[in-house]
Amino acid sequence: MKPAPFAWHAPEDVAEALALKASHGEAARFLAGGQSLVPxxxxxxxxxxVLVDLNRVSALDSLNFDAAGGLRIGAMCRYRRIERDAEVARHLPLLVEAxxxxxxxxxxxxxxxxxxxSHADPASEMPAVMLALEARFLLRRQGGERLVAARDFFLGPLATALAEDEMLAEIHIPALPPGSGTAFLxxxxxxxDYAMMGVAAVLRRGPDGRCVAARLALCSAGPTPILADRAAANLVGTRLTGEDFAAAAALVVTEIDPMGSVQASPAYQRHLAGVLVPRALALAAERAA
Amino acid sequence: MKVTIRVNGVEHTREVEPRLLLSDFLRHEIGLTGTHVGCEHGVCGACTILWDGAPARSCLAFAVQAEGHEIRTVEGLAPAPGKLNPLQQAFQDAHGLQCGYCTPGILMTMTAFLEDNPKPDEAQVREALSGNLCRCTGYQHIVDAVLLASQA
Known part of the structure; x- marks a missing residue:
């Protein structure tokens, strides 16, 4: 119940942190909040x-909106800051709700x-929320960077697109267009506790009230967070009635691949998805009104 | 390596390994054994301290990371030896503890909570308490104690 010995580096800028990671490779881990890695x-x-501790890299503790109204969250921005930010709550209520x-x-x-x-636990809420919000992740390494869509980032349980020398340096979440409504349940x-099943729903209504865009993402629903693309596509063009939500739930249940745990069998997890999806959609639709 | 950590307003300098958890620094290096250690993976809440005023698990941070930050433990609550602060007194008056193992962590959690929400309702107290496990009280008397303190 005590950590094994390690060498600790606490750089103060990003370049030094990336250089340390590049030189130590697989032997080193970045340490951010430590709430998954330290346990x-x-x-x-x-x-x-080797631990490359990012807690003294003040440039990474950033939270701001870009010119297009999208949110940019730096690698060392803590949940506490995000959940207490009035602008985040106003523009991206899904993030705060989840x-x-x-x-x-x-x-x-x-x-x-x-x-x-970066930890990429498929039971965790935030990876699913990032899929629902179409987030992109800025991955930086010494001498280069790339933007990866959330849907291309999560590869399996605790497995991501991050290369050995890369850091998830910034999260980019685009602004939600007018007419959008979101919900997390x-x-x-x-x-x-980790969810036995969780659903993030994003809906957008057109001027006539019909659905013009939909995204559904689920956690604890497979080896990665799952985007239920078919169910979401099926909602587009509907009037977002209870029947439409039931149809979406029936499709979602075929799109997920829950792994089961000591707390819930895969069959029970599917049952939960069938219950939560219509509720989340109804809530999102009401908020999109 | 050498580390200087400010705990309850007093600086302590010690030679430590980087792997030393903050909880163990508090208990074993500077003898502040009021911070209890339960699960050592962030679930039970017994080791909760205030880190720059916000409640955090001292078992999920390394002592070396605490340099330059203000750490507050349960020993920092009482106004004087033999005296209790209003929150501690409310725990005594409302029977908010039995074995007492979880109490220091709960007091620290609730100290920060009451600073943010001086007049909470019961549901808010229960939500704030959700990150601290107690196996004796059934929580009701803890909720009562926090509400009592908020009325003081």
Missing amino acids: AMNFRVAQPA LAEVAHPQIRTRGTLAGNL EVARRRG
């Missing part, structure tokens, strides 16, 4: 020889969004 180290499930389900306030004090996404055994 894993305490259990000795993770035994990195953050309330992420562990507990004490964890959100130090935990970071970028750290959570989950069922967990206890408050703050």
Whole structure:
């Protein structure tokens, strides 16, 4: 229950952090909020020889809106700052609504969004929310950077598109167009636990009230967060009635691949998806009105 | 490596390994054993301290990371030896503890919570308490104690 020894580096700028990661390669891990990595180290499930601690890289603790109204969140921006930001709550209520389900306030004090996404636990809420919001991730390495769409980032349980020398440096979330409504719902055994099933819904109505865009993303629904593309496509053009939501739920259940756990069998997880999807869609549709 | 950490307003300098958890620094290096260690993976809340005023798990941070930050532990709550602050007094008056193992973490969580929400309702207290496990009280008396403190 104590971490194995490691060498600790606490650089103060991004270039130094990237250089350290490049020189130590696989032996090194970036340390952000530490709310997933440190428990894993305490259990000795993770035994990195080197920690490149980003907590002193103040340039990474950023949260701002770009000219197009999109939100940019730096690697060291903590959940606590995001969930308390009035502008975030106004423009991206889905993010704040889902953050309330992420562990507990004490964890959100130090935990970071970028750290959570890099950890890529398929049961975690935030990866699904990033899919629903069509986020893109700025991956930086020494001498280069690239933008990767959230849907191309999550490759499997705890597996991402990050190369050995790359850092998830910034999260880009585009502005939601007018007429949008969002909702996040989950069922967990206890408050703050990982969800047995969670649903993020994003809907947009056109001037006639019909659905012009829809996205549904689920957590604890497979080896990665799952985008239910067919169910979402089927909603476009509908009047967003209860029947449309039931039809979407029936499709979602065929698109997910829940893995089951000690708390819930895959069959029960599918049942939960069937219950939560119509509820989340109804809420999002009401908010899009 | 050498680290200087400010705890309850007092600076402590020690030679530590980077892997030393902040919880173990508090208990074993400077002898502040009021911070309890339960699960050591961030679930139980017994080790909750205030990190720059915000509640955090001291078992999920390394002591070396705390340099330059203000750490507050349960020892920092009482106004004087033998005296209790209003929140501590409310826990005594409302029977908010039995074995007491979880109490320091809950006091720190609720100290920050009451600063943010001086007049909470019961639902808000229960939500704020969700990150601290207690196996004795059934929580009701803890909720009562926090509400009592908020009325003081």
